[in-house]
Structure formats: C-alpha cells, structure tokens
Amino acid sequence: xxxxxxxxxxxxxxxxxxxxxxxxxxxxxxxxxxxxxxxxxxxxxxxxxxxxxxxxxxxxxxxxxxxxxxxxxxxxxxxxxxxxxxxxxxxxxxxxxxxxxxxxxxxxxxxxxxxxxxxxxxxxxxxxxxxxxxxxxxxxxxxxxxxxxxxxxxxxxxxxxxxxxxxxxxxxxxxxxxxxxxxxxxxxxxxxxxxxxxxxxxxxxxxxxxxxxxxxxxxxxxxxxxxxxxxxxxxxxxxxxxxxxxxxxxxxxxxxxxxxxxxxxxxxxxxxxxxxxxxxxxxxxxxxxxxxxxxxxxx
Ligand SMILES: CC(=O)N[C@H](C=O)[C@@H](O)[C@H](O)[C@H](O)CO
Ligand SMILES: CC(=O)C(=O)O
Numbered sequence: 001x002x003x004x005x006x007x008x009x010x011x012x013x014x015x016x017x018x019x020x021x022x023x024x025x026x027x028x029x030x031x032x033x034x035x036x037x038x039x040x041x042x043x044x045x046x047x048x049x050x051x052x053x054x055x056x057x058x059x060x061x062x063x064x065x066x067x068x069x070x071x072x073x074x075x076x077x078x079x080x081x082x083x084x085x086x087x088x089x090x091x092x093x094x095x096x097x098x099x100x101x102x103x104x105x106x107x108x109x110x111x112x113x114x115x116x117x118x119x120x121x122x123x124x125x126x127x128x129x130x131x132x133x134x135x136x137x138x139x140x141x142x143x144x145x146x147x148x149x150x151x152x153x154x155x156x157x158x159x160x161x162x163x164x165x166x167x168x169x170x171x172x173x174x175x176x177x178x179x180x181x182x183x184x185x186x187x188x189x190x191x192x193x194x195x196x197x198x199x200x201x202x203x204x205x206x207x208x209x210x211x212x213x214x215x216x217x218x219x220x221x222x223x224x225x226x227x228x229x230x231x232x233x234x235x236x237x238x239x240x241x242x243x244x245x246x247x248x249x250x251x252x253x254x255x256x257x258x259x260x261x262x263x264x265x266x267x268x269x270x271x272x273x274x275x276x277x278x279x280x281x282x283x284x285x286x287x288x289x290x291x292x293x294x295x296x297x298x299x
Contacts, residue, residue, distance in 0.1 A: 011272035026065035033217030075104035086128035101133035180204035
C-alpha cells in the first residue's frame with residue numbers, strides 16, 4: 001500500500017514557477033517522508049491555474065529528478081490542452097521510465113451529463129498516452145459532478161484500453177466498495193481523503209494520493225503498517241494525528257495553509273499561491289504555527 005503525495009507547485013515571489021526548487025523537494029520527499037511516487041499537477045499543484053507550457057515544463061523538471069516515480073494529472077478545461085499534455089507526457093515517458101501513469105478529471109465549467117459523455121471526453125486523452133496507465137480523478141467536491149462512479153467504471157473498463165482505475169476523492173465509501181468489487185484485474189483505486197485513510201484501506205483501495213503525505217508521510221505509513229498488523233487501535237490513534245493537523249488549519253484555504261506547513265517542516269516552497277487563492281497573512285501563518293506547536297506536530 002503506497003502513499004503518494006499530490007505535490008504543490010513552488011512559486012517565486014512574482015508567482016512564476018520556481019522550477020529550481022523541485023530537485024530539493026524530490027529529495028525531501030524521498031529522504032524525509034518515505035515517498036516513492038509523486039502525483040504532479042493535481043488539485044494541490046494548482047494545475048488549473050497553470051498554463052499548458054508551464055505544465056509541460058513541470059513534467060520535464062520532475063522527470064529530470066531521479067529519486068521518484070511520477071504520475072501526471074493531464075486534464076485542463078479545454079480538451080485540446082488535455083490531449084496535448086497527455087501526448088506530451090507519453091513522449092517524455094518513452095525516454096524516462098520514472099513516469100508511470102496519467103490521470104484526468106472532468107472539466108467543471110461545462111460538465112458531462114452522463115457517464116458516457118464523461119467517457120467520450122476522457123477517451124482521446126487516455127489514448128494520447130497509450131503506453132501509460134490511465135486513472136480517472138474523481139473529486140466531486142471540486143468538479144460538482146454527480147455521475148455514478150459504478151456506472152462510469154463499468155463503461156471505462158470496456159471502452160478505455162489503458163483504464164487502470166479511479167483516484168477516489170470522496171467520502172462515499174459504499175460506492176467505492178462497489179467499484180472495488182466490480183473492478184477488472186489490474187484496475188485499482190487510489191484513495192484521496194487523508195482524514196479517513198484507514199477506512200479507505202479497509203474498503204479496498206490499493207494506494208492513497210493526498211496532500212498531507214507531503215509532510216506526514218511517516219505518520220501515514222504508521223497507519224498503513226498498524227492496519228495490516230491488525231492493530232486497529234494504533235491505526236486509529238495515528239489517523240487522529242492526521243485529523244488534528246487538518247483541524248489546525250481549520251477554515252484557512254488548504255493549499256496556502258499546507259504550503260506554510262511545508263515551510264515550517266523545513267521544505268520552503270514559497271508561500272505564494274495564484275489568485276484567486278491567496279497566501280496566508282503573517283498573522284494567519286503565526287497562528288497556524290502556534291496551533292501546530294500546541295498539538296506537538298512541530299516538535
Ligand atoms: C479536496 C482535496 O484537495 N483533497 C485531497 C486529495 O484529493 C486531500 O488530500 C486533502 O487535501 C486532504 O484530505 C486534507 O483535507
Ligand atoms: C490531493 C490530490 O490528489 C491532488 O492535489 O490532486
């Protein structure tokens with residue numbers, strides 16, 4: 001069971017991308033957080049606030065580091081950009097075995113109105129990377145989609161050749177379980193609600209992709225290890241540890257709050273985020289730091 005952080009995008013003070021940080025970031029994740037694979041250009045990477053050329057350059061930069069395997073989220077609001085990025089990733093991966101897969105989510109301004117419409121949007125994106133595993137990124141809290149994942153998965157398994165599963169960022173565990181039970185061989189589920197990782201494992205997810213594994217990788221792995229040792233009491237206690245940290249940032253926007261936490265734990269990615277998100281104020285930063293000290297997180 002692997003924990004895969006959805007990485008943040010580091011910016012310079014003028015909010016251009018600070019590509020030079022990425023090598024240190026990769027080293028930090030592999031050496032300090034026990035990480036072996038990263039998910040780039042997802043929600044926490046602010047992918048939809050980046051230009052296509054920036055996303056391509058991010059792929060090149062992450063591919064140039066050597067410690068971590070890479071999954072790239074390739075979709076954009078325009079299908080043209082989504083296909084372009086997918087075929088770019090496929091091309092880079094032919095000379096770089098670190099790239100192991102792609103993922104795509106639904107556009108969220110114009111939305112598909114049925115599982116089949118969603119498949120028709122995703123198919124050309126998936127087939128632009130025929131050599132890579134493709135996963136659908138289900139995140140209804142952001143996309144607003146209400147399409148059933150069980151019907152979607154049935155269609156995807158028969159219509160998308162390289163379909164290998166769903167990155168499942170939702171708390172509906174009954175549906176996740178149905179997807180797990182109906183999965184063809186080789187189709188697996190990445191769980192995306194870090195606060196209930198333990199139930200994601202229990203429900204049959206095979207990996208997890210989340211933001212908090214950027215700075216709580218070891219704690220996440222303690223949950224995984226105690227779970228598979230049948231020590232549910234310890235697993236639950238460690239799970240509460242993740243919940244306490246998420247509660248510490250409370251109503252602050254998750255991405256800038258977690259970038260601040262990265263700085264506090266010694267991996268400064270800059271505090272910037274692109275508008276309409278905004279960085280924490282100095283006061284918000286200090287209050288967050290104080291709350292994290294109170295729960296012993298920064299010891
Ligand atoms: C909405 C969102 O960004 N979900 C992430 C994964 O998909 C999670 O990793 C959360 O950031 C995490 O569970 C903290 O709430
Ligand atoms: C958390 C996650 O999976 C993302 O940022 O895309």
